[in-house]
Amino acid sequence: MNQLNKICVFCGSSDGNDLAITDTAERLGEIFAERNITLVYGAAKIGVMGTIAKSVLDNNGKVIGIIPNFLKKKEVVHLGLTELITTENMHERKLKMQEASDGFIALPGGMGTLEELFEIITWLQLGLHQKPIGLLNINGFYNDLIKMLETMVRKGFLSMDNYNLLLVASNPDQLLKKMEEFKTPQLPKWLNSDRA
Template sequence: MGKLEKICVFCGSSDGNDPQITQAAVELAQTFAQRDITLVYGAAKIGVMGTLAKTVLDNHGEVIGIIPQFLKKKEVAHLGLTQLITTQNMHERKLQMQEVSDGFIALPGGFGTLEELFEIITWLQLGLHTKPIGLLNVNGFYDDLLQLLETMVRKGFLSMKNYEMLLVDTSVEKLLQKMTEFRPPRIPQWLKPERT
């Protein structure tokens, strides 16, 4: 895998009630700023998302926010970002995130975070991109999800090869290392999208 210059982070628009999650967002943001990694995220100024962006900016890093018009109208958009991209809808937002990013990390969050994580890993499984996807498992937040994925493997709905595409760690440094070393799986010929 090449240099990770822009990483998209999926995370909650709420703060949650576990201070270790907020601390992990701060640590990730500081690491991005130190390494000149541009944060790509959903552009909100609230919750874990807001903490992440504010910390990157406070440490003189760069932040690209991507937000659909209807959410921007609700005044949750962070207007002090390096770049703010407005899309027509949620689908276009995720497509833009995929196009501008070199990799993806999921922090704790709710339905939206899981939806973004599973869509981007499905796209990797289908060969629509070859970028690393990391899960930062803060304070056991994703333990139950990982157990479910293991059940999917055992029950024959998820191959071990695809299960291993999701890079998991509890440490920011170790997760970024795994992402840097990531090699995408070989995609079966019949799955490869036709080039036009």
């Protein structure tokens, strides 16, 4: 079983227009606090990001925010976090998030959320970390993305092993269970030989 003491959550800086998303973000925050899981996230007080951070804090949980200097504006950054880490740029931010976390969850969001999700799963694919990555598919938000990944498999651009690196569930409890039970796959031979 994987020890998930700190989980990084990628999600939107907007609220979107589906209340199920913000409701589930609130519930995930409650679960983190109940299980003593520290939230690691992008440090904003707005959107789904702000919703989950507020939920964790309101339930006496811990929140670590990581934000680059250029985004650190008073109207965006959450000033009531357990810890706030400032980085020089976006690349350093993502590296710090990876180093600070035992696993990752993507909630609904936009381009930035997808970019963070695919970078962290590519790092797993390349053996740069061995941490579980979950996709919380709230109200079918990620159905089309999952279909796209299936197309990549069908067309020969994505192996089933790498497709299965992304753990998918529609509710937080199911997803956390999958993440706890995640077993890191062996690296492909071509990567192992380069590292010898």
